[in-house]
Amino acid sequence: MGNLHTSIAVASICLTSAFLGCVFGLGFFVWIIYGYSIGGFFAFLSLFHLLEFYITARFQGSQLSWDSFILNNxxxxxxxxxxxxxxxxxxxxxxxxxxxxxxxxxxxxxxxxxxxxxxxxxxxxxxxxxxxxxxxxxxxxxxxxxxxxxxxxxxxxxxxxxxxxxxxxxxxxxxxxxxxxxxxxxxxxxxxxxxxxxxxxxxxxxxxxxxxxxxxxxxxxxxxxxxxxxxxxxxx
Missing domain, CATH: 1.20.120.1630 (Four Helix Bundle (Hemerythrin (Met), subunit A))
Structure with missing residues (x-):
């Protein structure tokens, strides 16, 4: 059961990271190429949540979980x-x-x-x-x-x-x-x-x-x- 829980947690983290990365890329593209500020908004928003997780993983590893994205804010x-x-x-x-x-x-x-x-x-x-x-x-x-x-x-x-x-x-x-x-x-x-x-x-x-x-x-x-x-x- 512990391994299953760990596998689910890792899968959730991978999917969330991929999703936020896609949002960042698409938002940045729309902002820079087409000049729509709403694209920049989503780029900065997704980057913020990605960095929350990354820095927690790098410097507060003992606290790391999916919650570290603080998407459940x-x-x-x-x-x-x-x-x-x-x-x-x-x-x-x-x-x-x-x-x-x-x-x-x-x-x-x-x-x-x-x-x-x-x-x-x-x-x-x-x-x-x-x-x-x-x-x-x-x-x-x-x-x-x-x-x-x-x-x-x-x-x-x-x-x-x-x-x-x-x-x-x-x-x-x-x-x-x-x-x-x-x-x-x-x-x-x-x-x-x-x-x-x-x-x-x-x-x-x-x-x-x-x-x-x-x-x-x-x-x-x-x-x-x-x-x-x-x-x-x-x-x-």
Whole structure:
């Protein structure tokens, strides 16, 4: 039974990796060749989930499972992505542009603002992915996709590298990356909603997680928390 379970798990991982790879390739092709931002959205989305699994396999091997793709990231996650896609499709990818047009700025200024918005989207996606992946790599076995309520033997307090600048770089990375997905789609409403919902989510999660971290590391974490910001605006 154990081998059967292992075989099923490996098969599921292989199929999921192949599927995500195909989505990435097709999305990237559609984005680059035809200029459809929705293709770029799917390319960055699939790459994110592939990297979550790969980095877990490489640096947190003891935690590895199909769940490491974090495709089962909750109904709210996929609902939010669906809402973003719908806004893009219904507005033709011009939701943000339509809002800017309502301000009746000169056409050259509108074009400039929209260009900055699109360029910022790529910057957000790349920066967010870099921060997220770097945080997972540098934390090593101390990183977990699930808030740990008990300290295991491999759980260390990481305060160097990227953690010397922000306490929760993986959350900051995801926050920035998620906003980038909506900006790439040209969304206005979803970008605002994502920022509000994610801020509330991470505010609650950081409060819960840091209560455990204080119980694990005591004064060491208290001192670290005083010196280093969380990295997310308005969350100390």
């Amino acid at each position: 909750g109904k709210a996650y996929w609902l939010a992505m669906l809402v973003g896609l719908l806004e893009c499709l219904l507005s033709g990818g011009k939701s943000f542009a339509k809002v800017i047009n309502c301000l009746r700025f000169p056409s050259f200024l509108i074009n400039f603002i929209f260009s900055v918005y699109q360029t910022s989207a790529l910057g957000f996606l790349c920066l967010g992915q870099y921060l997220r992946s770097s945080a997972m790599v540098q934390a090593g076995q101390s990183f977990s996709h699930i808030v740990a309520s008990k300290r295991n033997k491999d759980h260390l307090l990481v305060t160097d590298g990227i953690y010397a600048y922000v306490r929760h770089p993986s959350y900051v990375g995801f926050f920035i990356w998620a906003l980038g997905t909506q900006m790439l789609l040209g969304n206005f409403v979803s970008t605002l909603l994502f920022s509000l919902v994610l801020w509330k989510f991470f505010s609650q999660r950081i409060t819960t997680e840091e209560a455990y971290l204080v119980s694990f590391f005591g004064d060491s974490y208290e001192q670290y928390r005083k010196k280093v910001p969380s990295g997310i605006p308005l969350i100390p």
